[in-house]
Amino acid sequence: METFERKAYEKLASWKDSSQGSTALLIEGARRVGKSTIAEEFGRRNYASYMLVDFSKAPDDVLGYFVDLRNDLDAFFMYLSSFYGVELHRRDSLIIFDEVQLYPKAREAIKQLVADGRYDYIETGSLVSIRENVKDILIPSEEESIRLNPMDFDEFLWALGEKPLSTLIADSFKKRRPLPDSLHRKAMRLFREYMLVGGMPQAVSKYVETHDFSKVDNVKRNILRLYRQDISKHGGSDRIRITRIFDNLVGQLSKKEKKFNITSLGKEAKTRDYEDAFFWLSDAFITNDCFNSTDPSVGLSISEDHSTVKCYAADTGLLTTLALADSEQTGSNLYRDILLERIEINEGMLAENVVAQLLRANGHRLFFYSRSDRDDPSNRMEIDFLIVEPYENAAMKYRVSPIEVKSSKRYRTVSLDKFKAKFDKKVGTRYVLHPKPLVVENDVVKLPIYMAGLL
Template sequence: MILKRKIYSKLLEWKNGCGGTKAIMLEGARRIGKSTIVEEFAKKEYESYILIDFAKKDKVVEEYFSQYLNKLDDLFMLLSTYYGVNLVTRKSVLIFDEVQMFPQARAAIKYLVADGRYDYIETGSLISIKENVKDIVIPSEERSITMYPLDFEEFAWALGEEQLLNYIKRCFEKREPLERGMHNNAMMLFKQYMLVGGMPKPLIIYIENKKNFSLVDAEKRDILKLYRNDIMKIKAQYRGKVLAIFDQIPGLLSQHEKRVVFKNIQEGSYADRYSETFFWLSDSMISNECFLCNDPNVGLSINEERTYVKCYMGDTGLLLSHAFDENELLESEVYAQILNDKLSINEGMLYENVIVQMLVANGHKLYFYTHYSLEKHRNDIEIDFIISNNSKLKYKMYPIEVKSGKKYSIASLNRFNEKYKARIGESYIIHPRNLVMKDGIVCIPAYMTFCL
């Protein structure tokens, strides 16, 4: 089963726009479907293709690149013969899959693109990790695009819900609530996305096995084991710290503030000691980061405070399997309880994580804001997220509060709006209820997050 992915249109733009003058690098986490989509693209858009999987560590192929890079006629002849594929000038593409496993092939892109005979697509996981690129020059002839797990729209496409998506978009644009039955259907779709997640294999299993959550969960646990094995391959100097953060993500997200308190991970720890840790987790796209912005304005990154960070799982389906052990999930039927709104404990953690996943998939870099009141001796303003790059009204920021329950206060958001009203375009509350306007705040159901 081949899932429809938005990245396909970006690959098409690259092919038609660059005409062989640049290679394309598709970066993303393990198991999100990079290899599948590029091979499908190659089949449909070219006369022939060669897929070289460098994860297989084929010494014969690696030797070709080492010996014949200065003799490209021989290199192409050997590759064509080895793979049994007839290469056609300007009508064939070579795919370098998991190219980080053989950095010399990535370095060779400079010469291969200059030759101009064929197109080149690279896929990579953990591509920017220092140990993978320290001995090569990153070619300027390479364009990078980032791929994420399936977003909410892609998930809905896979379940045949295109019409419901179009209806949601129309209601968001008109600032109108959905018809009650449609709202319930959309919330059910959202909850399925939260539970299954956006990793392709679990979703395919979900569809092909009549929505069997136990089979889905088993596949997600296999992916988590793969991630853990990746972590164990890190250089020893900060492997333990990465593992500690990875293991504690569910615990961190179940707290009220959700931000990382470094001394709680290890006594005497400080943020600077964990910089490599968060670099690794975010660069591998296992996690999504959200930094404190202490003076929120349009240029949010200018005022970011990196000693305060919230760390979310890159995929919420994986977070669910990570948060509960296997027996606990099956015995308590957590999946069924969440679908039927019977599980309150830890649902807020999953709910906020999936909102982050949807915002990140839309290209947003995330920030949060807190204000400590000396008079009250506590934080009197807490804003879950601030985004700034989605607006038709330029030079404005957009605060977002996430509420997993149906009853909540908007006092914090009102204080923030009053304090920074000149900088704000529109304010949002994301909640489980239908769309409603409240004191100038747009309160949208969780499934509408993909519209932001």
């Protein structure tokens, strides 16, 4: 598989420079999101040598080193070096513990290995935090962590050789100046491709190689199969509830209001019974949870309501495949008809999901605002997302910025106006993400949806 340029690489470089061997780095993320690839690429570029210990393949002899030789590190490194055929250089070698969740004792050993100080350490893992993977170990305090998300739209453009367009989009966003119509149309077409392909590196690699949506779909189906296997294997007593949520993602997100209706899972279903299942999917990086902030302020989490949740797929390409999974295979022609808008798919679902994905990739926790009032319709409003950012008109003090996502070119901004009227001085820039070019109207900035990841 082709190695792509990833923004997270800079975080690895920053860790190496600042840590100077005093901590290990844990790269967390969903299965097949590229954790091992970026760790190996970093080792290849930045050290005299690197060693990959893959715990999905490591034989019992190697596992035994972590027990039998833990108090004799000279022998421990000599045996590892010999087994993997890698010469280790003091302060110039990286050891990667790949899929470390499969052997928690290796993660526990990080404390001792970092204290020894000879080499640098990167761990990669998914499902790292689930109970069975941490119950018998002491989590090392000498461990930093980063989250690796699916490729964002910039990284997708880079993979397609469109880095100049990515740079132009960022410049347009910064200067609040629209792209020329021809470039806007090109960016929108590529963004629609991104929504269908998604950001899983294997899917992007297959698309770059073949431009065959059917082959890309097969890659995504295999990833979804892995997710289902993980739920069955690691979901424990919650696996049935986890599966129900997973199987209902498309149905819930295809509604006008994307809030997850627990009663759709069964008449007796209650939110408190499903809290652990939602957490499991989020902790496995399969979904992105978005909570209602009932009294929006700079601290959005202060008023978050866990009984009201929107549950987005962490990768929109995988959501597209779930939505088209009525048959064993989805043909390339169907994808192309969707791309060219010859047939309809729920654009609102994909648009809102991809915005959630890109906001999450840019470091935002996800919040929305919802208010219902049976007696006074003027009080009803639904804001898709809330972020906190400096507001130019308030001396760069932090304010709440509401975001509405519009998949159609014809829309109104009723909720956005109500939100401003209700919260007034708490509110900063109001954003609309839509398919049209950028336009600024007072404190409302209407951005083409392909700029969502720049917020």
